[in-house]
Amino acid sequence: MNVSEKVTAPLEALESQFAALKPSIDRFAEPVSMYVLPFEGDSK
Amino acid sequence: MTILEAAAALRAKKVSSRELTAECLRVIDGGNGAYNAFLNVTGVSALREAAAFDGELARGIDRGPLHGIPIALKDLFCTRGVATTCASLLYKDFVPDYDCTVWEKLSGAGCVMLGKAHQHELAYGVTSNNPHYGPVRNPWNVERVPGGSSGGSGAAVTAGMTFMAMGSDTGGSIRVPAAFCNTFGLKPTFGRVSKFGVLPLGYTLDHMGPLTRSARDAAVCLQVMAGRDNRDETTSFAPVDNYLPSEAISLKGVRIGVPSNYYFDRVDPDAANAARKMIALAASLGATIVDVTVPDIAALNTVARIILLCEAATVLNQFAGREHEVGADIRVLWEQGLLMPATEYINAQRLRRHFRDAFLRVFDSVDVLATPTTPTGAKKIGDPTVTIEGVEEDFRLATTRFMRGINVLGFPATSQPSGFDGEGMPLGLQLIARPFAEKRLLEVAAALEDATDFHLHTPPSL
Numbered sequence: 001m002n003v004s005e006k007v008t009a010p011l012e013a014l015e016s017q018f019a020a021l022k023p024s025i026d027r028f029a030e031p032v033s034m035y036v037l038p039f040e041g042d043s044k
Numbered sequence: 045m046t047i048l049e050a051a052a053a054l055r056a057k058k059v060s061s062r063e064l065t066a067e068c069l070r071v072i073d074g075g076n077g078a079y080n081a082f083l084n085v086t087g088v089s090a091l092r093e094a095a096a097f098d099g100e101l102a103r104g105i106d107r108g109p110l111h112g113i114p115i116a117l118k119d120l121f122c123t124r125g126v127a128t129t130c131a132s133l134l135y136k137d138f139v140p141d142y143d144c145t146v147w148e149k150l151s152g153a154g155c156v157m158l159g160k161a162h163q164h165e166l167a168y169g170v171t172s173n174n175p176h177y178g179p180v181r182n183p184w185n186v187e188r189v190p191g192g193s194s195g196g197s198g199a200a201v202t203a204g205m206t207f208m209a210m211g212s213d214t215g216g217s218i219r220v221p222a223a224f225c226n227t228f229g230l231k232p233t234f235g236r237v238s239k240f241g242v243l244p245l246g247y248t249l250d251h252m253g254p255l256t257r258s259a260r261d262a263a264v265c266l267q268v269m270a271g272r273d274n275r276d277e278t279t280s281f282a283p284v285d286n287y288l289p290s291e292a293i294s295l296k297g298v299r300i301g302v303p304s305n306y307y308f309d310r311v312d313p314d315a316a317n318a319a320r321k322m323i324a325l326a327a328s329l330g331a332t333i334v335d336v337t338v339p340d341i342a343a344l345n346t347v348a349r350i351i352l353l354c355e356a357a358t359v360l361n362q363f364a365g366r367e368h369e370v371g372a373d374i375r376v377l378w379e380q381g382l383l384m385p386a387t388e389y390i391n392a393q394r395l396r397r398h399f400r401d402a403f404l405r406v407f408d409s410v411d412v413l414a415t416p417t418t419p420t421g422a423k424k425i426g427d428p429t430v431t432i433e434g435v436e437e438d439f440r441l442a443t444t445r446f447m448r449g450i451n452v453l454g455f456p457a458t459s460q461p462s463g464f465d466g467e468g469m470p471l472g473l474q475l476i477a478r479p480f481a482e483k484r485l486l487e488v489a490a491a492l493e494d495a496t497d498f499h500l501h502t503p504p505s506l
Contacts, residue, residue, distance in 0.1 A: 003379060003383070006376055007376050007379045007380055007383070008383070010376075010380065011380045011383055011384070014346065014349055014350065014353075014380075015384075015388065017342075017343075017346045018346050018347075018350060018388060018391075018392070020343075021343055021346065021347075021391075021395060022391075024395065024398065025391045025394055025395055
């Protein structure tokens, strides 16, 4: 695939924003489902 | 005319379903050249269905308030024997041999299908400026976008072509066109309405809902569509409420939260003022206004974009090798999704639960949140950016920034007419509630609607 800057530049910006959230991710030790279907446990 | 008004007229024998349908087809015939709201009009079968429903009413068979009401479906709802293209060349020859659950329920309730509404290609964008089938044009100003991705649905409802048009919402795609076209739009709770038979974009972000002329019309549509569907395992077993708001609604005791962060930052003053006036109106109707600080929406939007890039790329990869058949905007997003590491996707899903819990705590102190739907009114077709308070932003990201995160949460949200900007383009008020609180959400929306006339305004050219 020919990857242009049009593809990578916004992607790098997005990944950089996401990297800033990493500390909060790493605080979580609880198990989570692969897909967080929002209310599966609440409604059945 | 609203659905409920048409339903009353049908039962009073002032009009027939065939007459309502013929009138919609006449308006479509007269306006579709200008607005490009429909990709496919199924006029012959619509008139046949309408005549059959008239016959039922004459024999005393009444399926409820949607009996004999003409409606449209965004062109990603699968309908047996009717092309379902997602406004994309990738699906151009796709004629499903089954109906989606939404259409099964709506047709079972007596709806007449007028045809398939145009949209942003593959539902992956907010302009409905489609490179293959032409742009949908906003009936309020044909040089402006109608929003998207359900742009044809918004244009068709505001132009009087249909009483209701179904949309899908992955990051604002019902609420954006509702705001830009001056219609009501409802994105129900994730799992409230089945997605079976709807061409997907983001597996865990897609929501199905109606665009209508009133909150009560949206309520009667939701009433029919809501509920568990064994063919969509993400649908909920939660009981279905009686959603139709009463004639007289009091907002006394209702707590309306107004975010003090994010939602009024970098917003066109007209859009902010329109929302604040609606909030003041709610207070005058007895609601308690509560200033709240909401969790980090910018971070939530980042989570939303990562999840969507990955899920949409997964959907699109069934067409690998046909990248040249999609528009340039879709191709960029598709490639970005393929480059996103799986670890980022998993971490985004982990953060999702964190944000959901944080937002649920906000709803300990409020019943609904009120915000502008979009930071601006509709802009010109083809403009890739928008400038707000001197800052130039990508139009897609700017337009969805008050909505996209709500899809990550899965909470229900509406957009309703709230006024007009200085260029005469419609503006929307977004209301957000806790999961499965559609009844309360629609009550608040209907109370505000009853006290205003913005929803009664029609485009100047009509």
